[in-house]
Structures are given as structure tokens and as C-alpha cells.
Amino acid sequence: MENLSKRYGDKVAVDGLSFAVKPGQVTGFLGPNGAGKSTTMRMIMGLDRPGGGRATIGGRSYRDLREPLRRVGALLDAAGLHKRRSAYNHLLWLAQTNRIPKTRVREVLRLVGLEDAARQRAGGFSLGMAGRLGIAAALLGDPPVLLLDEPVNGLDPEGVLWIRTLLNDLAAEGRTVLVSSHLMSETALTAQHLIVIGRGRLIADTSVREFVRSAAPSHVRVRTPEPERLRDVLAAAGFPVKQASDGALEVYEAEADKVGELAAAHGVPVYESAVRTASLEEAFMRLTGEDVEYRGGGR
Numbered sequence: 260m261e262n263l264s265k266r267y268g269d270k271v272a273v274d275g276l277s278f279a280v281k282p283g284q285v286t287g288f289l290g291p292n293g294a295g296k297s298t299t300m301r302m303i304m305g306l307d308r309p310g311g312g313r314a315t316i317g318g319r320s321y322r323d324l325r326e327p328l329r330r331v332g333a334l335l336d337a338a339g340l341h342k343r344r345s346a347y348n349h350l351l352w353l354a355q356t357n358r359i360p361k362t363r364v365r366e367v368l369r370l371v372g373l374e375d376a377a378r379q380r381a382g383g384f385s386l387g388m389a390g391r392l393g394i395a396a397a398l399l400g401d402p403p404v405l406l407l408d409e410p411v412n413g414l415d416p417e418g419v420l421w422i423r424t425l426l427n428d429l430a431a432e433g434r435t436v437l438v439s440s441h442l443m444s445e446t447a448l449t450a451q452h453l454i455v456i457g458r459g460r461l462i463a464d465t466s467v468r469e470f471v472r473s474a475a476p477s478h479v480r481v482r483t484p485e486p487e488r489l490r491d492v493l494a495a496a497g498f499p500v501k502q503a504s505d506g507a508l509e510v511y512e513a514e515a516d517k518v519g520e521l522a523a524a525h526g527v528p529v530y531e532s533a534v535r536t537a538s539l540e541e542a543f544m545r546l547t548g549e550d551v552e553y554r555g556g557g558r
């Protein structure tokens with residue numbers, strides 16, 4: 260993506276996005292609802308025309324690809340099916356437009372676990388089954404690039420695990436895999452790299468590990484009957500300290516050992532001390548907090 264932009268009327272959906280998705284790893288594409296993930300993916304696939312900038316796959320825009328199913332596979336809208344066609348015929352029709360042999364249809368149906376449902380009409384599929392069929396379609400041309408928009412949507416726990424393994428296997432074969440989600444924890448289990456956007460702009464382009472480390476550092480949580488005194492001791496030693504709502508202290512940039520030693524040296528009792536690593540959800544909220552378009556009321 261190079262300076263990719265898109266507006267709908269007054270609404271800026273994608274705002275000067277630039278990033279590259281590399282082969283050999285799963286890249287999570289994250290952002291709160293309305294951040295612009297689907298719009299970006301649609302522009303990559305040539306389904307929406309960019310207002311500015313460009314999106315290319317292996318250096319070419321989608322419309323310049325010959326037999327595109329063999330270059331890039333996408334799952335953009337699992338419900339986008341011909342309802343009366345059987346799963347088999349849906350895939351066969353796609354295969355025939357891209358000179359893909361019939362045998363590949365059976366192969367992908369087996370790969371996604373829909374062999375037994377091959378003759379059923381896609382219109383009767385559950386959300387999870389439709390998702391599997393969408394993934395089968397994406398894999399049909401054995402493409403080196405895969406784009407999946409919210410693929411775990413509607414899948415049961417077994418399905419979620421299945422897709423996690425599948426995506427990692429595909430990346431391990433050297434493919435480029437971009438998978439969007441608004442579920443941070445799920446993405447962290449699947450992806451090694453993250454592109455995070457908010458309000459159409461790039462917020463982070465980093466490894467999962469680095470994302471958590473930089474966005475929400477870990478801290479030592481200490482429970483003491485003398486928080487004021489311990490706070491002074493720690494502050495004097497140069498450690499940033501915050502008091503949590505339950506009275507416990509959160510000490511940043513410090514090892515638990517050091518906190519314990521300082522408390523002991525000043526005779527401050529410690530009831531409990533624990534290192535807390537920020538959860539991915541916290542890191543995500545911290546980074547995207549101001550870029551959330553829709554949020555629930557209350558609080």
C-alpha cells in the first residue's frame with residue numbers, strides 16, 4: 260500500500276495508508292470497527308477504486324493480474340455466495356474462469372472439511388460453513404498471496420484452531436498471508452506481525468512481541484499497608500509509580516527483586532508482589548483508544 264486513501268462522501272475511510280505485507284509470515288490486520296480494514300482489502304482486490312495512492316500485489320495492481328485466482332486468494336465476505344449453487348458448483352464455476360483443473364475443487368473441499376457438504380446448496384450453509392467455503396475459494400488457485408477479512412467469524416472453537424493452523428502452514432510454505440480482525444487476542448495467537456490502523460491511518464507496523472512491549476509495558480504490582488511510604492521510597496529511587504484503584508502500587512521500569520529489596524531496606528511490609536505483563540487487549544486499547552469510531556455508552 261502506498262499512500263492509499265479512500266473517502267465516501269465526507270467520510271474518510273482510509274487516510275494515506277502505507278505498509279507492506281511480507282511473505283513467510285502471518286500478518287494480522289487490526290483495527291477497531293470502522294477503522295478501514297475492509298475498505299483497504301477491497302481496494303487491494305480492485306473492488307473499490309482508491310481516491311489516492313495505490314495498492315499492488317507483487318508490484319501490480321489487481322486488475323493487471325492475469326488469472327488472478329492463481330495470484331491472490333481472498334475471503335472478503337463469506338456471505339457473498341450464489342445461494343442456490345452447491346458448494347461444489349460454486350467452486351467449479353470459479354475454477355473454470357481461471358483455468359484451474361476440476362480435481363483442485365475436490366482437493367480444496369477436503370482441505371476445508373466440506374467434502375461431505377459438497378452437493379449441498381451454499382444458501383443453506385451456516386456462517387461457519389460459508390466461511391470454510393470462502394476459504395476454499397481463496398485457496399483454489401493455490402495462490403502465493405492470501406487476504407482474509409475476519410475469517411474466524413462464525414467459526415466454532417475447533418474451526419478457530421483449524422484456521423490458525425492452516426494460516427500458519429500457508430505462511431510456512433512461503434506465502435504472504437494478511438488476515439484482518441478486530442480480535443486482538445485471537446490475532447496474537449495466529450499472527451507474527453501486526454499492521455494496526457485506526458480511523459484509516461497507520462498506528463503500528465510491528466511484530467506482535469514488540470507491539471505489546473512498546474504499547475503497554477509490564478510492571479510490578481505491589482500490595483502494602485503503607486503505600487504512601489513505599490511510593491516515596493520507589494520514587495526516590497527513580498521508578499515511576501502509579502496507584503491502582505484498589506490501593507496497590509504499580510511500579511514501572513523496575514524488576515520485582517529491586518522493588519522487594521527497597522521495601523525491605525526501608526522496613527515497609529509487602530503483602531504481595533507480582534510482575535504483570537500487559538495483555539494484548541490492553542496494548543491494543545492503549546494504541547487505538549483515540550481512534551475508535553464507535554464505542555458503547557455508559558461508565
Ligand SMILES: Nc1ncnc2c1ncn2[C@@H]1O[C@H](COP(=O)(O)OP(=O)(O)OP(=O)(O)O)[C@@H](O)[C@H]1O
Nearest residue numbers: 267270272290291292293294295296297298299441
Ligand atoms: N460503501 C460505503 N459507503 C459509505 N461509507 C462506507 C462504505 N464502506 C465503508 N464505509 C465507511 O468507511 C469506514 C471504514 O469502514 P470499513 O468497513 O473499511 O471498516 P472495518 O475496519 O473493516 O470495520 P469492521 O471491523 O467493523 O468490519 C466506516 O466509517 C464505514 O462506515
